[in-house]
Amino acid sequence: MSARTLTIVLFVVFVLFTLAITIWASRQTKTATDFYAGGRSFSGFSNGMAIGGDYMSAASFLGIAGIIALSGYDGFLYSIGFLVAWLVALLLVAELLRNSGKYTMADVLAFRMRQTPVRVAASISTIVVSIFYLLAQMVGAGALVALLLGIKPGAHFLGMDAGTAKIATIIFIGILMIVYVTVGGMKGTTYVQIVKAFLLMVGAAVMTLLVLAAFKFNLSGLLGEAAAKSGKGAAFLEPGLRYGKEVAGDAAQTFYNKMDLLSLGIALVLGTAGLPHILIRFYTVPNSKAARKSVLWAIGIIGTFYLMTLALGFGAAALVGSEAITAQDKGGNTAAPQLAQVLGERFLGGANGGAAMLAIIAAVAFATILAVVAGLTLASSSSLAHDIYASVIRKGQVSEGSEVRVARISAFAIGAVAIVLAIFAQSLNVAFLVALAFAVAASGNLPAILYSLFWKRFTTAGATAAIYGGLITAVVLVFFSPVVSGSPTAMFPNSDWHWFPLSNPGIISIPVGFLCGWLGTILSREPADPKKYAELEVRSLTGVGAH
Amino acid sequence: MSTDAPDRYERIADNPEFAGLRRALRRFVFPMTIAFFSWYALYVILSAYARDFMGTVLFGNINVALVFGLLQFVTTFLIAWLYARYADRKLDPVAEDLNARIQAGEFDADEQPKEVVA
Numbered sequence: 001m002s003a004r005t006l007t008i009v010l011f012v013v014f015v016l017f018t019l020a021i022t023i024w025a026s027r028q029t030k031t032a033t034d035f036y037a038g039g040r041s042f043s044g045f046s047n048g049m050a051i052g053g054d055y056m057s058a059a060s061f062l063g064i065a066g067i068i069a070l071s072g073y074d075g076f077l078y079s080i081g082f083l084v085a086w087l088v089a090l091l092l093v094a095e096l097l098r099n100s101g102k103y104t105m106a107d108v109l110a111f112r113m114r115q116t117p118v119r120v121a122a123s124i125s126t127i128v129v130s131i132f133y134l135l136a137q138m139v140g141a142g143a144l145v146a147l148l149l150g151i152k153p154g155a156h157f158l159g160m161d162a163g164t165a166k167i168a169t170i171i172f173i174g175i176l177m178i179v180y181v182t183v184g185g186m187k188g189t190t191y192v193q194i195v196k197a198f199l200l201m202v203g204a205a206v207m208t209l210l211v212l213a214a215f216k217f218n219l220s221g222l223l224g225e226a227a228a229k230s231g232k233g234a235a236f237l238e239p240g241l242r243y244g245k246e247v248a249g250d251a252a253q254t255f256y257n258k259m260d261l262l263s264l265g266i267a268l269v270l271g272t273a274g275l276p277h278i279l280i281r282f283y284t285v286p287n288s289k290a291a292r293k294s295v296l297w298a299i300g301i302i303g304t305f306y307l308m309t310l311a312l313g314f315g316a317a318a319l320v321g322s323e324a325i326t327a328q329d330k331g332g333n334t335a336a337p338q339l340a341q342v343l344g345e346r347f348l349g350g351a352n353g354g355a356a357m358l359a360i361i362a363a364v365a366f367a368t369i370l371a372v373v374a375g376l377t378l379a380s381s382s383s384l385a386h387d388i389y390a391s392v393i394r395k396g397q398v399s400e401g402s403e404v405r406v407a408r409i410s411a412f413a414i415g416a417v418a419i420v421l422a423i424f425a426q427s428l429n430v431a432f433l434v435a436l437a438f439a440v441a442a443s444g445n446l447p448a449i450l451y452s453l454f455w456k457r458f459t460t461a462g463a464t465a466a467i468y469g470g471l472i473t474a475v476v477l478v479f480f481s482p483v484v485s486g487s488p489t490a491m492f493p494n495s496d497w498h499w500f501p502l503s504n505p506g507i508i509s510i511p512v513g514f515l516c517g518w519l520g521t522i523l524s525r526e527p528a529d530p531k532k533y534a535e536l537e538v539r540s541l542t543g544v545g546a547h
Numbered sequence: 548m549s550t551d552a553p554d555r556y557e558r559i560a561d562n563p564e565f566a567g568l569r570r571a572l573r574r575f576v577f578p579m580t581i582a583f584f585s586w587y588a589l590y591v592i593l594s595a596y597a598r599d600f601m602g603t604v605l606f607g608n609i610n611v612a613l614v615f616g617l618l619q620f621v622t623t624f625l626i627a628w629l630y631a632r633y634a635d636r637k638l639d640p641v642a643e644d645l646n647a648r649i650q651a652g653e654f655d656a657d658e659q660p661k662e663v664v665a
Contacts, residue, residue, distance in 0.1 A: 073612055077594065080619045084587050087626055091576040220607030227608065238602040238612055239594035246598075258595045265591035269584070292634060299627045303620055534560040541568055542559075542646045 006359035007148045014199075014367050015176065021191045022184035032400040033547070035185035035407065036103035036382050037283040040547070044290045046194060048297020051281050053193030055082075055272075055298070056200055056305055057133075057372040058140030058333075059434035061365055064306075065339070066332025066430075068313020070322050072226070072236035074243050075313050077261075078435070079306035081268025086302065088273040088446075090295045096453050096540040098282040098291035102547045104379075105276045106387040109448050109467075112532035113460040119387040121467040125444040126276040126383040128471060129437055130376045131418060133277070136433035137369045137376070138422030141173045142166035143333040143430075144369075148362045167423055173366075174419035177373040181381060182408040189374045190284060196371035201305060203364040207336070208308040210343040211315035226317035236317070256501040264435055267506030271438025274445030277379035288543055312336050319343070330489075333430055337362045373418075381410035425491060435504055436478055443509035444471030447517045453540065457528045458521050465520025470513025477505035555655045559645070562654070568641045575633050583626055590615055 029035050042050065060082065067075030101107035106122035146162045160168060180188055215222040227236040235241060244261035247253040272278060282291045316325065316335040319342045328334045337358055344357025385407035390398045425433065448466040451458040477500045478484065486496035502508075521528075539545050559565050593601055594612065601612035648654070 076613075076616050077591070080587075080590070080616050084583065084619055084623050087583050087623060088580070090627060091580055091630060220609055223608035223613075234602065234604075234608075234610075237608060237610055238598060240598050244595040261595045262591055265588075265594075269587055289639065292631065296627055296631055299623065303624060307617075307620060531554055531557060534554075535556040537569065538556045538559045538565065538649075541565070541572065542642050542649065544646055544649045 044293025462521030466517030469516025
């Protein structure tokens with residue numbers, strides 16, 4: 001059996017298994033709380049696994065391994081930022097949000113405020129962040145399929161060339177995620193994420209062990225070989241090959257490069273607690289104590305995984321080599337599965353062993369992507385149905401049944417938009433795209449969340465100013481950055497309308513979000529409602545009246 | 548609808564035990580957030596501006612940058628564990644006690660018939 005057939009078989013097994021779970025979950029999904037929050041019946045550990053499954057995306061597995069493999073140490077910065085970020089969620093957000101919200105991020109933001117303006121703003125922000133994130137995942141899926149099916153430029157598979165096969169994969173993944181969400185709701189999605197987290201952890205652990213075994217468990221030896229093979233020597237093990245580059249004789253560009261590194265760093269650490277698809281996971285447990293437990297488990301699981309990215313990335317650099325990686329995928333997104341193939345050839349025996357390992361790890365990567373896109377689709381369709389349809393359009397006068405029906409229809413719409421956009425973003429590194437999603441979340445959502453929970457004077461005008469100010473600044477700066485136009489790796493490499501020098505907008509847009517929230521509040525005519533703040537504080541800290 | 552008289556939640560919010568709970572939470576999470584954020588910012592800034600220092604080899608191919616990065620993992624696990632312990636000991640008992648007293652109606656004694664508007 002070829003790697004191609006085996007991957008397809010394994011992936012089909014995974015899809016059938018998770019579809020069965022989804023259908024089973026749909027039988028248990030009767031109320032709106034079941035659909036949006038999985039009946040709030042998951043344990044701290046189950047939710048911790050599901051958070052891991054929701055969070056460790058194609059960016060973590062494919063993207064970080066790719067960046068480390070090609071640029072060395074700089075990729076590790078992502079692993080660190082993605083992990084440290086969980087402390088913001090643990091210390092400041094998870095428990096308070098669990099106690100005071102119901103189904104969506106907007107529940108907490110709108111708690112003390114006038115419903116319509118805040119819910120509309122929060123919903124727009126939820127959808128924009130989720131779409132950015134979805135794009136990244138689908139680009140990863142496209143890159144993966146070309147590797148798996150062994151489609152090199154010019155080759156054909158089932159009458160499709162590489163480009164067509166990538167597009168077909170993106171559409172296929174899109175359809176599957178819509179099915180998971182519409183049929184299984186939060187319960188189905190959660191189980192898919194738990195299964196995926198398990199598979200990913202096992203897959204990464206096996207690869208890590210094999211990489212270390214290849215170097216006789218000598219980490220220093222692995223690093224030395226990676227550095228030597230990269231052709232860059234010791235610099236490969238130090239920060240600076242990709243981010244914060246020093247350009248001789250060009251002080252301005254050097255300055256921008258350094259700023260870009262700081263910007264990425266701040267976006268990574270502040271983004272997590274503003275990601276709507278992560279926040280709604282806290283509603284799936286019975287109380288705030290379970291929410292805390294789930295974050296603690298998540299930190300353990302995610303931290304372990306990110307430690308393994310070192311072995312995966314440097315292992316790919318040492319054993320696969322950057323030439324072979326970039327020949328397959330310019331962004332480096334296929335480094336991890338290529339490493340799996342090499343490890344299989346070495347430890348399982350010959351081409352067949354390599355094909356088997358490649359197939360297994362590729363199927364794990366597909367599972368990874370599917371679980372994340374399902375979570376993202378659920379977050380945005382929940383927000384459309386609960387915040388826009390039920391709260392803003394129908395003013396709460398709506399039956400649970402029709403609200404959930406609208407959520408299912410929304411999932412179709414979001415899925416369709418994501419499919420179309422993903423087709424345009426195919427040449428970018430997925431970890432990098434996710435970093436943009438983090439920047440948008442940290443700018444548009446986090447300031448409003450923190451002000452809502454901790455600042456008594458925060459008002460409706462402050463909340464909408466924080467969300468729109470941060471969100472619009474982030475998106476506009478990305479649009480006029482070298483990521484979109486004016487550089488060889490841009491989305492539109494042949495045009496140039498860029499004027500913003502940084503690739504990541506966080507260092508500007510996150511402070512703008514905080515500043516807008518503050519200005520909006522002190523300039524607003526309508527004062528904050530002290531009674532509502534007292535209610536939010538009491539409920540969020542004691543759990544009284546929690547849904 | 549809204550009057551200037553404090554309602555049930557405002558009375559709870561003014562209660563010394565609740566004020567103590569709020570203080571206990573903030574006393575831990577705010578300084579800890581500043582601490583881990585500064586520690587992380589130091590790492591990012593050194594990665595940008597102190598390349599020679601980060602590239603210093605400690606032994607074999609292990610340099611300061613790698614050890615500094617791994618220390619970020621260690622501190623993250625440590626802070627998570629410290630918070631879990633603190634919340635278990637200092638926050639949960641107070642929150643549970645207050646929750647029980649609120650549920651028992653201790654704070655809504657003098658406004659029983661007021662809940663008219665939905």
